[in-house]
Amino acid sequence: MKHVTCIEDLRLLHQQRVPKAFFDYADRGSYTEDTLRANSEKLQEIKFRQRILVDVSKRDLSTTILGEPASMPLVLAPVGLLGMQHGDGEIHACRAAQAAGIPFTQSTMSICSIEDIAAAVDKPFWFQLYVMKDRGFIKALIERAIAAKCSALVLTVDLQVIGQRHQDIKNGMTVPPEWSLSKLVDFASKPSWVAGIMRGKRKTFGNLAGHLKISEDITSLSTWINSQFDTTLNWKDVDWIRSIWPGKLILKGILDTEDAEIAAKSGAQAIVVSNHGGRQLDGAPSSIEVLPEIADSVGSQLEIMFDGGIRTGMDIMRALALGAKSCMIGRAYAYGLGAAGQEGVAKAIDVLAKELTTTMGLCGVNTIAEIDDHVLAV
Ligand code: GLV
Numbered sequence: 001m002k003h004v005t006c007i008e009d010l011r012l013l014h015q016q017r018v019p020k021a022f023f024d025y026a027d028r029g030s031y032t033e034d035t036l037r038a039n040s041e042k043l044q045e046i047k048f049r050q051r052i053l054v055d056v057s058k059r060d061l062s063t064t065i066l067g068e069p070a071s072m073p074l075v076l077a078p079v080g081l082l083g084m085q086h087g088d089g090e091i092h093a094c095r096a097a098q099a100a101g102i103p104f105t106q107s108t109m110s111i112c113s114i115e116d117i118a119a120a121v122d123k124p125f126w127f128q129l130y131v132m133k134d135r136g137f138i139k140a141l142i143e144r145a146i147a148a149k150c151s152a153l154v155l156t157v158d159l160q161v162i163g164q165r166h167q168d169i170k171n172g173m174t175v176p177p178e179w180s181l182s183k184l185v186d187f188a189s190k191p192s193w194v195a196g197i198m199r200g201k202r203k204t205f206g207n208l209a210g211h212l213k214i215s216e217d218i219t220s221l222s223t224w225i226n227s228q229f230d231t232t233l234n235w236k237d238v239d240w241i242r243s244i245w246p247g248k249l250i251l252k253g254i255l256d257t258e259d260a261e262i263a264a265k266s267g268a269q270a271i272v273v274s275n276h277g278g279r280q281l282d283g284a285p286s287s288i289e290v291l292p293e294i295a296d297s298v299g300s301q302l303e304i305m306f307d308g309g310i311r312t313g314m315d316i317m318r319a320l321a322l323g324a325k326s327c328m329i330g331r332a333y334a335y336g337l338g339a340a341g342q343e344g345v346a347k348a349i350d351v352l353a354k355e356l357t358t359t360m361g362l363c364g365v366n367t368i369a370e371i372d373d374h375v376l377a378v
Contacts, residue, residue: 001340001347007311007332010348014085014338018193019186021171022084026334029278030163036278038286039309046288046318047377051364059357063368065326066152066248066269066303071101072353073320073368076345077272077307077328078128078154078252081175083111085338086193087200091120093337096345098123100353105154105328108141111175113206114148124151128252130159131237132228141207142244153245154272155238158253160231162222163280175221176203196341235262242267250305252328255284260294263302270303277308277330288319295323313355317363320371 004010015023029036061072076097082089090112097104098121105126106117117125127145131138145153177183177197187194197203230237242249251263252272263271273291275284287308295304306324310316316327329352336348360366363375 001343004339004347005351007335007348007351010335010339010344010351011331013340013344014335017190017340018085018338019177019183019190021168021173021177021183021186022081023338024167024171025081025165025173026079026085026331026338028165028167029282030165030280031282033278033282035275035282035284035286039275039278039288040311040315041309042286042288043309043315043318046321048314048317048359048363048375049377050362054364056361056364056366058366059360060367061353061357061360063326065103066250068103068151069101070103070326072349072356073316073324073326074102074349074352075126075305075326075328076102076104076333077330078105078107078126078156079330079334080107080109081111082107082334082337083200083202083206084175084177084197085334086341087196087198088112088116088120089200089337089341090117092342093333093345094121094125096333096336096342096349098125100346100349102349103152105152106150108207109205111200111202111204111206113202113209114141114144114150116201116206118148124149126150126152126154126250128154128156129241130156131230131233131241133230134228135230139244142241144207146245146247150247152248152250153241154250154252155241155268156252156276157233158255158274158276158280159225160229160233162225162229163276163282164222165279168222169220173221175205235266238266238268252305252307253280254294255281255287255290257290257293257297260298260302264298268302270305271298272305272307272328273324274307274328288322291319291322291324299323310352313352313357314359316352316356317359317371317375320368321373321375 094104127150307328336344
């Protein structure tokens with residue numbers, strides 16, 4: 001890993017090591033991908049104030065996230081199908097996050113089950129919930145997260161219907177992987193991926209197996225999501241979830257100040273300002289463009305988290321400067337996982353931490369608490 005100096009290096013290694021269908025699933029976005037591109041482009045437009053001759057010898061990335069100490073203001077976002085990027089991928093990612101002292105969020109659409117991860121790690125992790133029509137199953141899923149001692153529930157609120165990702169259709173992305181002739185040619189050039197997947201505990205969605213009356217082979221993920229996810233989901237259901245889940249609740253996928261204001265009264269402790277990494281509403285604003293107004297409006301009532309386009313520690317600094325208390329990364333660590341399992345995820349976290357600490361130094365800042373819009377050039 002010593003030649004890996006940035007997240008883009010991990011991305012290229014991921015692309016080499018993992019079949020195209022799974023790499024593209026992580027890498028690409030919905031429709032024209034305008035929002036996907038805007039997330040990074042708008043972050044890069046934000047410039048820093050270079051400050052000089054400030055004592056920056058005591059730089060410290062540590063902070064708290066929802067009241068818990070964290071080594072830096074970073075959380076691994078829920079990402080579906082991690083176990084298809086690397087055998088037992090969710091366990092690798094969770095171990096890397098916990099070793100680095102930051103939270104890991106398990107997606108409902110994981111390959112490892114909640115129980116698989118709980119058995120493999122010794123600290124609590126967060127669980128992300130998608131609400132499906134079968135509410136008995138959803139209640140049971142929340143109860144499983146409680147039994148596994150998950151320390152926060154992340155309710156994703158921006159995926160009642162799925163934005164089409166053209167590339168997933170073109171690639172015939174299936175779970176479990178389809179061993180068709182064209183796929184076999186691709187798999188044959190990725191032997192370390194094949195070996196890892198073969199060794200992995202599961203080949204399909206661990207949280208769903210045996211619970212839903214579906215075929216275990218979900219051949220078209222988007223068709224399946226459109227048939228199972230509950231399009232009636234509304235604010236009353238947040239009350240219902242609140243009544244089952246006793247712990248910290250985070251609403252992920254808020255992009256509008258009016259929604260953020262409702263969220264502030266919903267009993268949630270935090271929101272994630274997010275457009276789902278440009279994978280949902282194509283044409284939505286970049287997350288960073290809406291962050292300042294949302295943070296101004298509800299930042300004193302809720303903890304503000306941010307995701308969308310973070311590929312560098314400089315991006316984390318930008319989001320903190322505009323009102324986020326912490327950031328989530330999705331692709332940035334999925335690339336690390338695809339590139340090299342736990343070691344690759346650890347590398348992604350380390351790259352971002354080093355970039356953040358250097359940026360703080362060059363902006364004349366020692367602590368996370370000091371980061372506000374004074375670090376930005378106007
Ligand atoms: C699911 O969360 C996805 O974006 O694919």
